[in-house]
Amino acid sequence: MPSPTGIVFDLQRASLDDGPGIRTTVFLKGCPLHCTWCHNPESQKPGPELAFDAAVCTSCQACVTACASGVHTFDATGRHTVGFDRCIAAGACLTACPSGALRLYGGEQSVEAVMAEVVKDRAFYTASGGGLTISGGEPTLQIEFCLALLQAAKAAGISTCVETCGFAPRESYGALLPLTDLFLFDYKATNPELHAQLTGSSNALVLANLRWLHAQGAAVRLRCPLVPGVNDDADHLRAVAALSTELTGLHGVEILPYHESGTGKYERLGRARPPFAAMVPDSAVLARWRETLSAHGCRLSPGTTDRQPDISASP
Ligand code: SF4
Ligand code: SF4
CATH class of the missing domain: 3.20.20.70 (Aldolase class I)
Structure with a gap:
C-alpha cells in the first residue's frame, strides 16, 4: 500500500x-x-493557497493570460486585483510570472x-x-x-x-x-x-x-x-x-x-x-x-523568555 x-x-x-x-x-x-496573533496564517486553511507580493510585481500581466479561472485582473489604471476566492491553486500563474510575485503555500508531498x-x-x-x-x-x-x-x-x-x-x-x-x-x-x-x-x-x-x-x-x-x-x-x-x-x-x-x-x-x-x-x-x-x-514555582525550560521574540512556529 x-x-x-x-x-x-x-x-x-x-x-x-x-x-x-x-x-x-x-x-x-x-x-x-x-489565533488572533497567528504568525503563520498560511497554515490555517487545509489546502494549498495563493499568495501575491505586490511589492515585486512588475505588472507584466502574464498571469492574466495564464490563469483559466480569471483570478488576475487589471483595471484601467493598471491596478492588479487578485480574486483569491476564485483561485483553485492550479499554479499556472506561478509558472508564467517572471518576477516571483506569486507563490503557493502548501503542496502535496510524500x-x-x-x-x-x-x-x-x-x-x-x-x-x-x-x-x-x-x-x-x-x-x-x-x-x-x-x-x-x-x-x-x-x-x-x-x-x-x-x-x-x-x-x-x-x-x-x-x-x-x-x-x-x-x-x-x-x-x-x-x-x-x-x-x-x-x-x-x-x-x-x-x-x-x-x-x-x-x-x-x-x-x-x-x-x-x-x-x-x-x-x-x-x-x-x-x-x-x-x-x-x-x-x-x-x-x-x-x-x-x-x-x-x-x-x-x-x-x-x-x-x-x-x-x-x-x-x-x-x-x-x-x-x-x-x-x-x-x-509561583514554574519550572521554566532553560533560556525561556531570555530569547528575543523570534519564535518560528507557535500554533
Ligand atoms: S505575472 Fe507576476 S509580475 Fe506579471 S503581473 Fe502577474 S504577478 Fe505581476
Ligand atoms: S494554533 Fe497556531 S497555527 Fe493555529 S491559528 Fe493558532 S497560532 Fe496559528
Missing part, C-alpha cells in the same frame, strides 16, 4: 526553536484554531520526499540531541500522514517531536503517543471565554488533552505564547505555574513572546489582519513574566 501523502507548507532545516537540539521542522497545513530532506541532517541530530519536529497548523488534522512520517523517522533512528495546539480528538493523541518522543503542547489562555475570544474555541478540550497525555506518561513540554496586554495577566501566569507544579512529569514550560513576523503574510494572502493591537514585549516585560512565573 502506498504511503499517505500530506499537504506541507514549509520544511525548515537547522531549526533551534522547535524542540531540543538541531531539528528539521515540517509544517503541515490546516488548523482548527484561528513521506519519502519529506524523509529524504530530514535524513540529510542526521549528523546534526546525533551531535545535538535533535531530530524531526512536525508542526503546523495543527499536525493532527493530517493524522495519517503525520503517523507515517513519525514511523519513518523512528525506523531511521531519528528522534521525534510533535507540536500541537491541543485542540484535537483524544484518539489522535493516542495514536501519536508511541511514536512521539516529546509533545510541544501549546497553552494560550486560562480564562475559557478569553481563550474562545482569542482562538475561536474554549480551552476545555486543550486542558483535558494535556492532563490525559501527562497521565499516559507522555513527555510533554508546555509552550505558552504570551502577548503583552492580551494574555499575560497575572491569573494566567499563576495558572501556568500551577500546571507546572501539578503535572510533575512536565518537561518544563517555554514562553513564546509575541512577535510580528507574520504581519505581511495576511496581506499577501489577500486577508485582512485580525483587528489586534499588541506590542512586541521588551526586556522589562520578559523579565516580569519570568519573575512572576518563577515566584
Whole structure:
C-alpha cells in the first residue's frame, strides 16, 4: 500500500526553536484554531493557497493570460486585483510570472520526499540531541500522514517531536503517543471565554488533552505564547505555574513572546489582519513574566523568555 501523502507548507532545516537540539521542522497545513496573533496564517486553511507580493510585481500581466479561472485582473489604471476566492491553486500563474510575485503555500508531498530532506541532517541530530519536529497548523488534522512520517523517522533512528495546539480528538493523541518522543503542547489562555475570544474555541478540550497525555506518561513540554496586554495577566501566569507544579512529569514550560513576523503574510494572502493591537514585549516585560512565573514555582525550560521574540512556529 502506498504511503499517505500530506499537504506541507514549509520544511525548515537547522531549526533551534522547535524542540531540543538541531531539528528539521515540517509544517503541515490546516488548523482548527484561528489565533488572533497567528504568525503563520498560511497554515490555517487545509489546502494549498495563493499568495501575491505586490511589492515585486512588475505588472507584466502574464498571469492574466495564464490563469483559466480569471483570478488576475487589471483595471484601467493598471491596478492588479487578485480574486483569491476564485483561485483553485492550479499554479499556472506561478509558472508564467517572471518576477516571483506569486507563490503557493502548501503542496502535496510524500513521506519519502519529506524523509529524504530530514535524513540529510542526521549528523546534526546525533551531535545535538535533535531530530524531526512536525508542526503546523495543527499536525493532527493530517493524522495519517503525520503517523507515517513519525514511523519513518523512528525506523531511521531519528528522534521525534510533535507540536500541537491541543485542540484535537483524544484518539489522535493516542495514536501519536508511541511514536512521539516529546509533545510541544501549546497553552494560550486560562480564562475559557478569553481563550474562545482569542482562538475561536474554549480551552476545555486543550486542558483535558494535556492532563490525559501527562497521565499516559507522555513527555510533554508546555509552550505558552504570551502577548503583552492580551494574555499575560497575572491569573494566567499563576495558572501556568500551577500546571507546572501539578503535572510533575512536565518537561518544563517555554514562553513564546509575541512577535510580528507574520504581519505581511495576511496581506499577501489577500486577508485582512485580525483587528489586534499588541506590542512586541521588551526586556522589562520578559523579565516580569519570568519573575512572576518563577515566584509561583514554574519550572521554566532553560533560556525561556531570555530569547528575543523570534519564535518560528507557535500554533
Ligand atoms: S505575472 Fe507576476 S509580475 Fe506579471 S503581473 Fe502577474 S504577478 Fe505581476
Ligand atoms: S494554533 Fe497556531 S497555527 Fe493555529 S491559528 Fe493558532 S497560532 Fe496559528
